Amino acid sequence: xxxxxxxxxxxxxxxxxxxxxxxxxxxxxxxxxxxxxxxxxxxxxxxxxxxxxxxxxxxxxxxxxxxxxxxxxxxxxxxxxxxxxxxxxxxxxxxxxxxxxxxxxxxxxxxxxxxxxxxxxxxxxxxxxxxxxxxxxxxxxxxxxxxxxxxxxxxxxxxxxxxxxxxxxxxxxxxxxxxxxxxxxxxxxxxxxxxxxxxxxxxxxxxxxxxxxxxxxxxxxxxxxxxxxxxxxxxxxxxxxxxxxxxxxxxxxxxxxxxxxxxxxxxxxxxxxxxxxxxxxxxxxxxxxxxxxxxxxxxxxxxxxxxxxxxxxxxxxxxxxxxxxxxxxxxxxxxxxxxxxxxxx
Amino acid sequence: xxxxxxxxxxxxxxxxxxxxxxxxxxxxxxxxxxxxxxxxxxxxxxxxxxxxxxxxxxxxxxxxxxxxxxxxxxxxxxxxxxxxxxxxxxxxxxxxxxxxxxxxxxxxxxxxxxxxxxxxxxxxxxxxxxxxxxxxxxxxxxxxxxxxxxxxxxxxxxxxxxxxxxxxxxxxxxxxxxxxxxxxxxxxxxxxxxxxxxxxxxxxxxxxxxxxxxxxxxxxxxxxxxxxxxxxxxxxxxxxxxxxxxxxxxxxxxxxxxxxxxxxxxxxxxxxxxxxxxxxxxxxxxxxxxxxxxxxxxxxxxxxxxxxxxxxxxxxxxxxxxxxxxxxxxxxxxxxxxxxxxxxx
DNA sequence: CTGTTAGCGCCTTCAC
DNA sequence: GTGAAGGCGCTAACAG
Numbered sequence: 001x002x003x004x005x006x007x008x009x010x011x012x013x014x015x016x017x018x019x020x021x022x023x024x025x026x027x028x029x030x031x032x033x034x035x036x037x038x039x040x041x042x043x044x045x046x047x048x049x050x051x052x053x054x055x056x057x058x059x060x061x062x063x064x065x066x067x068x069x070x071x072x073x074x075x076x077x078x079x080x081x082x083x084x085x086x087x088x089x090x091x092x093x094x095x096x097x098x099x100x101x102x103x104x105x106x107x108x109x110x111x112x113x114x115x116x117x118x119x120x121x122x123x124x125x126x127x128x129x130x131x132x133x134x135x136x137x138x139x140x141x142x143x144x145x146x147x148x149x150x151x152x153x154x155x156x157x158x159x160x161x162x163x164x165x166x167x168x169x170x171x172x173x174x175x176x177x178x179x180x181x182x183x184x185x186x187x188x189x190x191x192x193x194x195x196x197x198x199x200x201x202x203x204x205x206x207x208x209x210x211x212x213x214x215x216x217x218x219x220x221x222x223x224x225x226x227x228x229x230x231x232x233x234x235x236x237x238x239x240x241x242x243x244x245x246x247x248x249x250x251x252x253x254x255x256x257x258x259x260x261x262x263x264x265x266x267x268x269x270x271x272x273x274x275x276x277x278x279x280x281x282x283x284x285x286x287x288x289x290x291x292x293x294x295x296x297x298x299x300x301x302x303x304x305x306x307x308x309x310x311x312x313x314x315x316x317x318x319x320x321x322x323x324x325x326x327x328x329x330x331x332x333x334x335x336x337x338x339x340x341x342x343x344x345x
Numbered sequence: 346x347x348x349x350x351x352x353x354x355x356x357x358x359x360x361x362x363x364x365x366x367x368x369x370x371x372x373x374x375x376x377x378x379x380x381x382x383x384x385x386x387x388x389x390x391x392x393x394x395x396x397x398x399x400x401x402x403x404x405x406x407x408x409x410x411x412x413x414x415x416x417x418x419x420x421x422x423x424x425x426x427x428x429x430x431x432x433x434x435x436x437x438x439x440x441x442x443x444x445x446x447x448x449x450x451x452x453x454x455x456x457x458x459x460x461x462x463x464x465x466x467x468x469x470x471x472x473x474x475x476x477x478x479x480x481x482x483x484x485x486x487x488x489x490x491x492x493x494x495x496x497x498x499x500x501x502x503x504x505x506x507x508x509x510x511x512x513x514x515x516x517x518x519x520x521x522x523x524x525x526x527x528x529x530x531x532x533x534x535x536x537x538x539x540x541x542x543x544x545x546x547x548x549x550x551x552x553x554x555x556x557x558x559x560x561x562x563x564x565x566x567x568x569x570x571x572x573x574x575x576x577x578x579x580x581x582x583x584x585x586x587x588x589x590x591x592x593x594x595x596x597x598x599x600x601x602x603x604x605x606x607x608x609x610x611x612x613x614x615x616x617x618x619x620x621x622x623x624x625x626x627x628x629x630x631x632x633x634x635x636x637x638x639x640x641x642x643x644x645x646x647x648x649x650x651x652x653x654x655x656x657x658x659x660x661x662x663x664x665x666x667x668x669x670x671x672x673x674x675x676x677x678x679x680x681x682x683x684x685x686x687x688x689x690x
Numbered sequence: 691c692t693g694t695t696a697g698c699g700c701c702t703t704c705a706c
Numbered sequence: 707g708t709g710a711a712g713g714c715g716c717t718a719a720c721a722g
Binding site for chain 1: 403404405407425429432433435436439448452453466469604607633634636638
């Protein structure tokens with residue numbers, strides 16, 4: 001009595017189209033998928049395609065998935081959607097997925113407790129065909145090898161040895177741009193709040209910072225660098241540490257991320273040190289926050305949505321086996337000068 | 346020669362379990378789903394469940410979907426992931442979906458061009474079983490009636506007539522809390538930057554504002570209200586307008602959203618009007634931005650992740666037909682006093 | 691040029 | 707107590 005499932009109304013299936021057009025169900029399937037190996041007279045193609053359109057036929061995803069052993073979905077993991085940098089990347093990726101007929105399944109793994117399990121489960125259930133990760137995690141290596149040995153894993157916005165497929169920013173020029181901007185403003189004592197220098201992004205940004213100093217004949221001072229991290233709190237803590245150590249010893253700061261810069265500025269504000277009058281601050285990567293803070297934050301902006309788009313394109317290529325691996329570097333950093341940088345006092 | 350699909354390695358299927366245990370595939374299916382109508386001796390249940398666990402059996406989503414005409418996914422649409430308020434809600438929802446075995450498919454419809462099409466497509470392909478929308482859109486009404494007449498649509502964080510299922514905040518007490526906070530600080534000329542008063546959220550927040558004034562015997566001045574909107578720019582524009590009209594006529598502002606407040610503060614900062622010394626500002630809903638701006642923003646915080654969780658729970662209930670409609674109001678606003686509010690000068 | 695056949699993995703009805 | 711059979715909608719061999 002109770003209807004099983006929720007599909008009460010007729011769905012337009014291949015079978016239905018077959019009844020209507022008189023062709024065989026498989027013929028229709030092939031026509032609709034533009035199967036090249038099929039030869040059929042053009043007029044009939046026309047007929048079939050037209051009725052399909054008229055009846056609003058759309059292939060059932062589950063059936064197609066079952067048959068082709070594919071899910072047409074890809075997964076993305078990230079620590080938190082609240083990070084606007086990540087949100088921009090995800091938006092780009094999600095757009096491409098939609099356009100290409102894939103679903104993007106997002107898992108934020110704030111709680112690292114169960115991530116292994118969660119991801120493994122997604123893979124095992126055949127729910128995702130590939131995984132994009134927006135941050136490095138040691139465990140990713142395991143998945144890269146699971147599921148018939150070549151489950152595609154893509155590093156997005158980072159890189160580490162052993163990860164064949166990655167879409168990254170060309171970070172060094174951006175870091176150089178930021179640093180040179182400070183030099184151009186007359187600063188010579190420029191501090192750097194970095195990330196973990198053993199890892200790719202932080203190392204690149206640090207390298208860019210050093211290169212800029214070198215190119216401009218500005219002395220590099222080891223003691224003007226401070227390991228921070230990418231979060232707001234990281235920036236605040238590092239700034240505290242730096243100030244306690246070197247109060248008055250620098251007039252500008254290049255922070256490894258937008259949030260790091262925001263944290264640093266927060267501390268400066270609280271300590272009554274004026275930004276940018278006393279100390280200039282610039283961040284790396286741009287988001288709404290930079291515009292909205294006060295003072296607004298000068299940054300180096302990359303096309304992050306493009307990064308996300310490229311990542312998704314790459315992932316789809318991997319999944320469809322049209323490439324064995326995918327590596328792309330996105331350039332095009334632009335300096336965005338706002339209220340947090342000014343000429344050296 | 347080319348492997349069809351990517352499933353080369355054996356997958357653990359019911360059939361495989363059947364071979365291993367000697368039971369029939371259907372028996373196993375029933376045991377694993379705890380089918381009550383099945384009678385089987387307990388020891389055998391044990392055997393079957395154990396081998397399933399050992400071999401790491403997990404049902405194939407596509408097959409199950411095809412058979413049951415369900416996709417075990419639900420959709421969520423929102424204007425942009427970059428809005429931290431929305432991000433918090435989505436995080437809560439995504440968590441629940443994962444735990445309950447559903448996939449959450451997120452579509453941000455920044456470009457309103459194709460939203461109809463996108464959503465219709467998701468539904469037609471049988472990819473989502475229900476839709477949560479984080480903002481009101483007239484078109485939603487169409488979908489609520491599509492797909493055999495009862496495609497579940499849920500309003501999340503808003504409400505409008507005709508939407509049976511909705512999870513909303515109990516907004517009035519929060520708005521009252523914010524306004525009373527300003528009154529407590531001695532303010533009597535309190536402006537309000539509102540949203541579109543024809544719609545639920547803005548109207549509720551406005552009502553809370555008026556209630557608070559009334560309760561505290563503070564005069565309501567029509568000309569201290571200004572329609573703004575929920576974005577940063579909206580707040581900035583409205584603040585400009587208000588200042589141009591009433592410079593000096595108010596000492597505090599209750600803004601309809603966090604971003605609205607941020608925009609307002611931006612303008613005040615630029616005009617050299619000190620926050621909170623000259624004018625206090627408080628927002629509605631809390632996010633990282635509030636903490637990170639300067640001055641940091643006093644707000645009224647709701648458990649937004651809970652809102653998202655409840656929405657997902659409700660959606661799942663709708664989808665599984667365990668309820669015909671779902672309506673929940675989330676309370677518990679807390680005043681978070683930060684740096685943008687101070688005693689009346 | 692087109693149709694027939696044989697499943698993909700699972701669930702459900704019915705039969706033993 | 708358990709097994710057999712049929713089919714969800716689609717695709718890909720292989721036949722004509």
